[in-house]
């Protein structure tokens with residue numbers, strides 16, 4: 001046995017690494033050379049003014065949009081411009097800023113539509129391993145029901161998703177992403193527009209995910225939330241990484257205060 005105090009597991013220190021990512025819409029750069037790392041096993045906040053490019057970065061990282069240039073690594077693997085299903089299979093899931101529930105399906109069905117590696121997805125399995133397919137379907141339903149219990153949605157399992165309140169839709173967004181058992185979870189404003197009690201509950205869920213080993217990158221405007229639950233902060237302004245570090249250090253950074261924190265501190269952290 002080695003007498004190292006910190007054992008080296010060989011796992012990369014960063015769940016995500018981005019170098020000089022760029023993405024333009026109609027010639028206007030929404031992401032203009034973003035470079036940052038997201039440490040494994042921590043909660044990282046992605047903050048910045050409206051239009052800074054936060055959602056576009058989430059779209060690039062999850063493979064829903066292709067970057068014009070730059071590189072992205074997911075747990076040490078170069079995944080630049082991989083399609084979203086391939087990135088999901090590697091363990092990255094995301095939620096949406098505007099909830100994208102399938103309104104006509106029930107809450108339970110919303111969780112069952114996309115669990116990863118379903119045996120039933122393969123025609124070979126359906127014909128030659130029907131028992132395995134059925135067992136897996138049963139396990140998925142059980143896991144979906146457990147997930148709904150965790151997020152306080154179990155009693156609503158048979159309701160149509162469109163009947164949920166805004167806050168419940170936010171919970172469903174998270175539950176759907178968690179159902180796929182991600183190791184990296186991107187949350188785009190998971191608490192926007194929800195009441196303070198639910199903000200605390202969602203914060204608790206995100207801390208529980210971290211405790212179970214999930215790396216979280218979350219877009220968040222509420223600095224009280226960032227202060228409470230995030231280990232690390234990335235500040236984006238006009239598509240570029242302006243600064244990274246702990247929120248307390250960033251508050252002392254004049255560039256950051258001028259670009260963003262000044263207005264938000266006044267708006268949200270007093271009192």
Ligand SMILES: Nc1ncnc2c1ncn2[C@@H]1O[C@H](COP(=O)(O)OP(=O)(O)OP(=O)(O)O)[C@@H](O)[C@H]1O
Pocket residue numbers: 025026029030048049050051052053054055056057097
């Ligand atoms: N699909 C698109 N087509 C054209 N322009 C887009 C598209 N998506 C984003 N943009 C533009 O790119 C810029 C960055 O948008 P983005 O949604 O990434 O910002 P954001 O930081 O998430 O803002 P917010 O805090 O308001 O959610 C904005 O100017 C936006 O209008």
Ligand SMILES: [Mg+2]
Pocket residue numbers: 054055056097
């Ligand atoms: Mg956004």
